[in-house]
Amino acid sequence: GQQVMQIPQYQHVQEGEDFTTYCNSSTTLSNIQWYKQRPGGHPVFLIQLVKSGEVKKQKRLTFQFGEAKKNSSLHITATQTTDVGTYFCAVSSGGSNYKLTFGKGTLLTVNP
Amino acid sequence: SAVISQKPSRDICQRGTSLTIQCQVDSQVTMMFWYRQQPGQSLTLIATANQGSEATYESGFVIDKFPISRPNLTFSTLTVSNMSPEDSSIYLCSTRQGWQETQYFGPGTRLLVL
Numbered sequence: 001g002q003q004v005m006q007i008p009q010y011q012h013v014q015e016g017e018d019f020t021t022y023c024n025s026s027t028t029l030s031n032i033q034w035y036k037q038r039p040g041g042h043p044v045f046l047i048q049l050v051k052s053g054e055v056k057k058q059k060r061l062t063f064q065f066g067e068a069k070k071n072s073s074l075h076i077t078a079t080q081t082t083d084v085g086t087y088f089c090a091v092s093s094g095g096s097n098y099k100l101t102f103g104k105g106t107l108l109t110v111n112p
Numbered sequence: 113s114a115v116i117s118q119k120p121s122r123d124i125c126q127r128g129t130s131l132t133i134q135c136q137v138d139s140q141v142t143m144m145f146w147y148r149q150q151p152g153q154s155l156t157l158i159a160t161a162n163q164g165s166e167a168t169y170e171s172g173f174v175i176d177k178f179p180i181s182r183p184n185l186t187f188s189t190l191t192v193s194n195m196s197p198e199d200s201s202i203y204l205c206s207t208r209q210g211w212q213e214t215q216y217f218g219p220g221t222r223l224l225v226l
Contacts, residue, residue: 033215042204042217043155088154092213098143099170100208100215102155 002027002091006103014111019076021106023089031092032072033100034063038085046074079110114139114209116218124224125195132191133221135205140185146178149202149220158203161188195225 006023013019023032031050035043047056049065049072056063060083062075076083086105093099115138125131135144146158158178159167167180181189192199206217 031213033213035215042220043215045214045216048214090215098208098213099145099157099160101157104154 033090035088114216118218122222130193141207144188147204
């Protein structure tokens with residue numbers, strides 16, 4: 001199945017600083033999804049990127065899909081304590097054998 | 113969006129016993145998935161459960177250890193059999209919906225095996 005590497009594993013920032021997590025694949029991806037898991041919670045879907053070079057924004061969050069569709073990033077501007085959690089990228093294999101494979105995640109902690 | 117509930121939310125079990133986890137979706141769905149998330153780790157897919165057919169297990173997971181039922185389009189169970197401390201994890205069920213193939217997760221079952 002498809003594999004995706006995610007870095008960094010951990011990131012600690014001061015409130016107001018920016019944060020970025022990256023996902024990379026050795027193969028071309030059909031799409032990539034991003035999820036957020038708050039401490040003690042379950043993963044919650046944030047967004048799906050499909051097109052080469054796509055950029056999508058959700059308030060302070062900016063998601064990018066690389067031109068070659070092999071990498072993606074999630075950038076948070078001016079972090080807040082509510083941004084704390086683990087951010088996962090996930091890639092799907094389509095068709096009748098559909099499944100979602102998750103990256104290892106980036107745990108973000110924010111110091112108020 | 114799908115709303116998923118799981119029972120139990122947590123349990124502490126003795127080694128050698130079995131636990132059945134229930135997953136209920138508020139709408140009919142074709143595919144349901146069971147994941148395991150070990151402490152501080154990512155999610156690993158255990159199996160895919162389609163109604164009316166045998167579950168499809170991922171590498172490293174077998175039916176004897178993790179039998180799954182899928183009696184209808186809104187419900188599934190996962191049994192963790194003959195448990196050992198290594199089975200201590202969060203078990204999550206999920207389904208996907210919509211054109212974006214968004215995956216929705218239940219709140220998880222936190223299992224501790226002593």
